[in-house]
Amino acid sequence: MSKVQLSNVTKTYPNGAEAVRGVDMEVESGEFIVFVGPSGCGKSTLLRMVAGLESVTDGQIQIDDRLINDVSPADRDVAMVFQNYALYPHMTVHGNMSYGLKNRGMPKQEINAKVVEAAKMLKIEDFLDRQPNQLSGGQRQRVAMGRAIVREPKVFLFDEPLSNLDAKLRVQMRIEIKRLQRRMNVTSIYVTHDQTEAMTLADRLAVINEGKIEQMGAPIELYNNPATLFVASFIGSPQINLLPAMFDGQYLSSGDLKLEGFVDLPQSKELVLGIRPDELRLSDDGQFPMRVDIVEQHGSDNLIYGAILGAEQESDEETEFCFKTSQDMLPELESNLTLGFDVDRALVFHKDTGERLR
Amino acid sequence: MASHDSQYQAVVGKSRLSTAVAHAILVAGLVFLLAPILLIIASSTHSTSTLQLGGLQWLPGDRAIENYARVISFEAGFSDRITPMGMLGNSLIIAIGVAVLTTVLSFLSAYAMVFFRLPCKGFVFWFVMVTLLFPLESRFVNTFGVVVSLGLINTHAAIVLPALAVALGTFFFRQHFLTMPKELIEAATLDGAGPFRFLKDIVVPLSISKAGAIFVIAFMIGWNQFLWPMMISTNDDLYTLVRGIGLIGQESGPGMALVVITILPPFFLLLIFQRWFYKSLSV
Ligand SMILES: Nc1ncnc2c1ncn2[C@@H]1O[C@H](COP(=O)(O)OP(=O)(O)OP(=O)(O)O)[C@@H](O)[C@H]1O
Ligand SMILES: [Mg+2]
Numbered sequence: 105m106s107k108v109q110l111s112n113v114t115k116t117y118p119n120g121a122e123a124v125r126g127v128d129m130e131v132e133s134g135e136f137i138v139f140v141g142p143s144g145c146g147k148s149t150l151l152r153m154v155a156g157l158e159s160v161t162d163g164q165i166q167i168d169d170r171l172i173n174d175v176s177p178a179d180r181d182v183a184m185v186f187q188n189y190a191l192y193p194h195m196t197v198h199g200n201m202s203y204g205l206k207n208r209g210m211p212k213q214e215i216n217a218k219v220v221e222a223a224k225m226l227k228i229e230d231f232l233d234r235q236p237n238q239l240s241g242g243q244r245q246r247v248a249m250g251r252a253i254v255r256e257p258k259v260f261l262f263d264e265p266l267s268n269l270d271a272k273l274r275v276q277m278r279i280e281i282k283r284l285q286r287r288m289n290v291t292s293i294y295v296t297h298d299q300t301e302a303m304t305l306a307d308r309l310a311v312i313n314e315g316k317i318e319q320m321g322a323p324i325e326l327y328n329n330p331a332t333l334f335v336a337s338f339i340g341s342p343q344i345n346l347l348p349a350m351f352d353g354q355y356l357s358s359g360d361l362k363l364e365g366f367v368d369l370p371q372s373k374e375l376v377l378g379i380r381p382d383e384l385r386l387s388d389d390g391q392f393p394m395r396v397d398i399v400e401q402h403g404s405d406n407l408i409y410g411a412i413l414g415a416e417q418e419s420d421e422e423t424e425f426c427f428k429t430s431q432d433m434l435p436e437l438e439s440n441l442t443l444g445f446d447v448d449r450a451l452v453f454h455k456d457t458g459e460r461l462r
Numbered sequence: 463m464a465s466h467d468s469q470y471q472a473v474v475g476k477s478r479l480s481t482a483v484a485h486a487i488l489v490a491g492l493v494f495l496l497a498p499i500l501l502i503i504a505s506s507t508h509s510t511s512t513l514q515l516g517g518l519q520w521l522p523g524d525r526a527i528e529n530y531a532r533v534i535s536f537e538a539g540f541s542d543r544i545t546p547m548g549m550l551g552n553s554l555i556i557a558i559g560v561a562v563l564t565t566v567l568s569f570l571s572a573y574a575m576v577f578f579r580l581p582c583k584g585f586v587f588w589f590v591m592v593t594l595l596f597p598l599e600s601r602f603v604n605t606f607g608v609v610v611s612l613g614l615i616n617t618h619a620a621i622v623l624p625a626l627a628v629a630l631g632t633f634f635f636r637q638h639f640l641t642m643p644k645e646l647i648e649a650a651t652l653d654g655a656g657p658f659r660f661l662k663d664i665v666v667p668l669s670i671s672k673a674g675a676i677f678v679i680a681f682m683i684g685w686n687q688f689l690w691p692m693m694i695s696t697n698d699d700l701y702t703l704v705r706g707i708g709l710i711g712q713e714s715g716p717g718m719a720l721v722v723i724t725i726l727p728p729f730f731l732l733l734i735f736q737r738w739f740y741k742s743l744s745v
Contacts, residue, residue: 157648178654190645194667203663204653251653 105133106168106258106291108154113163115149115315123149125315126163134289136282140302140338141312147295148263150312154293155184155261167258178207183252184261187268189244191236191251197223198232201250215254222253225284242273249281253288260285260292266301278304299341303327311335333458336378336451342407345384345425347377348416348455356452358423360414363391365447369462374455381407381428383449390444394425396435406433410441499725506530506718513713529715533723536716538709543698546706546723552618553685553702554727559622560684561677568631569673573661575632576639577647587636593629598690609694616697625684631676638672639665674738678731685728 108131115124123146131137139147152158154165156177165172172180183204191200198219205215223229226246236244245265252260265281266274282305285292296302302309303323310320311334319331323339330336336344349358351369356362356377369375384392394410406429411422427443435441452461501518508523538544574580575587598605605624614620642665650660666673688704701709703724711717732739 155648155652157651177648177651178656182652184649184652186645186649188643188645190643190649192646192649192664194664203650203655207654207659251649255653 105289107131107133107166108259108291108293109164109166109169110150110154111164111166113150113153113165114161115146115153115158116161123315124153127315127317129310129317129320131291131293134291136285136292136294136305136307138302138306138309139293139295139312140297140299140309141318142338143297145312146315147297147312149315151184151261151263151293151295154259155182156180157184180259181255181257182259182261183255183257184263185245185248185252185265187264189236189248189268191244191247193236196233196235197228197239197247197250200236200247201254204251204255218254218256219250222250225253225287226250226280241269242277245269245277249284253284256290258291260290260294262292262294264296265294266296267298274298274301281305299339303339309339311338313338330451331460333376333378333453333455333460336453336460340380342381342426342428344378344380344451347379347412347423347425348418349375349377349452351375359416361391361412361416363447366452366462369452370454375461376453376455378451378453379425379445379449381426383445384425384427384443385445386429386433386441387444388442390442392425392443392445394427394441394443396437396439396441397424399434399437401431401434403431405430408433408435408441413440502718502721502725506715506722508715508718510711510714510716513715513718525715526719529719530723532716533710533719536710536720544701544706544709546703546720548699549701549703549706550723550727552700553704553724555618556621556687556691556702557681557684557727559618560625560687561681563622563626564628564631564680564683565673565677567626568628568676569635569669571632572635572639573665576636577657577660577665590629590632593627596627598624598627602690602693606693616695616700618700620694621687621691621700622684624690625687628680628683631680634676635669635672638669642668671738671741674735678728678735678739681731682728 108129110127110129113124113127114122116122125146127150129137139150141147149158153160156172156175160173167180167182192203195203201219201222202215205218210218219232220229223232226249228243228246228250231239231243231247236247239247245268248265262281266277269277278301281294294301294305296305306323308321309323309326311318311326313334319326319335321329326335326339330339333346337346347358349356349363350373351357351366351371353371355364356366356369356375358377363377392415393413394408395413396408396410398409400407400409408427408429409424410427412425415423417423425443427441453459454461501520504520504522505513505518506529507526508519509525509528512519512523512525534546536546571590575583575590580586601624609615609620609624614623646664647660650664655663686704687702691700691702692705703720707717707720707724710720
């Protein structure tokens with residue numbers, strides 16, 4: 105049970121790359137925090153600074169009110185799970201899990217008890233004598249987690265631990281990680297760029313963009329109330345539909361389309377209208393004429409992709425929308441649909457700053 | 463087996479004929495490489511006069527026992543202090559010394575270069591590599607001066623130490639260490655392993671087969687030394703087997719027997735290490 109506190113943390117790599125630019129964050133005891141963001145945004149760097157694997161250029165990192173900027177990784181009492189597992193290839197599963205405890209001088213019997221207990225929890229007790237190359241990817245990942253668990257650290261750090269697994273196993277492990285974390289109640293920071301993982305695992309989600317925290321909060325809060333265009337487009341799958349638009353005092357217009365019901369928006373500024381795919385509905389008096397291009401059947405629901413006719417075009421491409429609907433809705437390709445939306449649920453952003461206006 | 467064959471052909475895309483041709487080439491190569499050894503072994507069973515009149519012999523003769531017996535009871539030098547057992551001992555001391563020290567030193571230097579934050583790492587590495595351009599033969603005179611000033615003349619150390627300045631092992635280990643994922647170090651760091659534990663618990667066990675290969679190569683280098691031992695030792699007690707061949711006469715039956723005896727230890731060493739050796743070369 106430990107708090108982690110980051111104050112104005114910065115990281116500039118020796119080559120000049122500014123990977124993290126001033127991050128403030130408070131992680132409560134037992135909380136599960138997920139860092140999510142596009143590739144290269146600095147998620148791993150931030151995590152590795154907490155682990156002590158990267159130096160902190162500026163700012164402070166505290167665990168339980170103890171400043172750890174200059175504490176060696178081994179003495180920070182954190183455990184990390186890596187994407188490529190990083191198991192010791194020549195040691196057995198037992199050896200891998202006990203190595204950290206052995207180095208800390210724990211008596212053998214105690215180590216054994218802990219390893220066996222963790223192995224049972226992870227359902228790898230039958231593999232304790234095997235070497236990593238005799239295990240499947242999922243089993244290896246369990247061992248990597250076991251290695252972290254036996255240490256009973258103050259903080260768990262995960263850097264894309266499930267990225268090397270196939271889709272099905274990933275879902276399974278995701279649930280298991282959540283369950284383990286609940287059970288052990290250890291403060292955890294988890295890096296991913298899989299937004300389903302982010303949404304489902306996090307108590308709070310930090311969306312990171314170019315080395316800064318764009319927004320932090322409960323996943324559903326970020327989904328419903330994104331602070332910026334970046335967060336809105338990053339959170340949610342399928343992605344939010346975006347439409348370039350301008351406000352003239354009466355209508356929000358995009359190309360030939362004129363949308364009613366918007367008030368209090370800045371005039372003659374470039375704006376972006378955002379509508380989630382599941383906020384769209386089929387309606388004869390709807391605002392968007394759509395030409396169906398692709399229908400994806402996902403089982404319980406269908407995703408219909410198509411061009412919004414008459415909408416303003418970003419470059420040469422037609423503005424494409426995704427419409428999430430039920431299983432039985434199967435329009436012909438190239439046919440036209442009319443889609444409506446609820447103005448109150450629509451989001452409007454400043455195009456340049458990305459700031460949300462309503 | 464059939465399915466294995468066809469699988470192989472599917473991968474390589476070769477017909478049975480071209481497989482046969484490939485095998486023929488390999489067999490020819492094998493014969494070419496083995497011929498000198500077979501020639502020596504066969505010749506070591508002939509009398510000196512047969513060898514001097516008819517040259518080296520391809521077929522076994524009838525003088526094997528006499529020749530090998532003569533070698534074993536051979537004594538030479540001032541006051542007969544050069545004996546086969548003495549030479550064997552010297553060869554072993556020198557070859558094992560070179561092998562052990564080369565392996566340990568190149569391992570440690572590569573470890574430092576790869577895993578420690580050294581200033582001018584690149585420069586240090588290339589500086590070490592430059593030693594490849596100066597084999598022992600090219601620095602005999604200077605090295606001789608150094609050895610004399612250290613008072614090491616006529617010692618095993620004098621023969622072993624100069625042979626250690628070979629960057630090959632360092633290079634080999636460095637390349638191997640660079641293939642280790644950096645997360646391995648990071649995981650070990652978080653597991654509380656300092657530089658020494660990381661070396662002992664992770665790097666050494668993962669490098670054993672590479673170290674075996676370096677050991678064998680360095681052993682051969684030490685074993686086969688000829689010119690340098692001759693220069694630096696005036697003492698009959700330091701004679702090695704390789705030098706002994708010259709002493710006993712190459713064109714003689716016992717000489718051939720000594721040659722055979724001389725190549726045996728490296729051969730057995732290779733035999734013992736061969737699995738490691740191939741593994742480490744193929745990965
Ligand atoms: N060792 C390094 N030296 C120099 N620059 C680095 C180093 N590691 C990362 N960077 C740079 O820092 C930035 C952030 O990298 P980081 O690895 O934290 O990204 P990430 O968010 O984890 O991305 P990904 O999702 O691809 O893993 C990138 O622009 C990267 O090029
Ligand atoms: Mg990363």
